[in-house]
Amino acid sequence: MYLNSLKPAEGAIKSRKRIGRGTGSGRGGTSTRGHKGAKSRSGYSQKSGFEGGQMPLQRRVPKYGFKNINRVEYKAINLDVIQSLAESTNETVFNFDFFKAHGLVSKNDKVKVLGRGEINKGVEVHAHAFSQSATESIEKAGGKTVAI
Known part of the structure; x- marks a missing residue:
């Protein structure tokens, strides 16, 4: 077998439709566009979401809720992970760079320490936010919480 003898599988390659190349091609005349109407003309474009005059889905479905632009998304890290x-x-010191190095957060994430699990070692944790239970557990174990 040589590189010059390689070829695609049988039936894998189809030739493109040559539209509008005379009646003998079988696709001349109306060029597969049917007869008359806007859709047969050049330059026709339909508004996205247009459903032929029927009430479009976007307007049929009710609106609800809102997107809070001030929301801050945190990456949660629990005490059992720490x-x-x-x-x-x-x-003994856990900061953002440590969490990033161990694959727990990405560079643009904000970290919030949550209180699931127990901690029995005095550690210093640096994060953007702490839950009340996490703060209590860390300080009870002889550790320290530092908000970035």
């Missing part, structure tokens, strides 16, 4: 990291790495 505890397991503390045991495996023997670290």
Whole structure:
């Protein structure tokens, strides 16, 4: 087998439709556009979402709710995750760069520490926000919380 002998599988390649190339081609005359009407003319374009005069879906479905432009999205990190990291790495300071290095957050994320699980090691945690239960648990264990 040589590179020059390679070819596509049988039936894999189709030739394109040559539209508007005379009546002998079978696609001359109206060029597959039917007879008359706006859709047969050049320059025709339909408004996106237009459903032929029927009430479009976008207007049929009711509107509800709103998008709060001031919402802040946090990446949640729970205490049990911090505890397991503390045991495996023997670290005592957990900051954004540490979380990023261990693949828990991306560079534009904001971190919020939540209180699921228990922590039994005095650690210093730097994050954008803390839940009340997380703060209590960390300080009870002899640790410290620092808001970035």
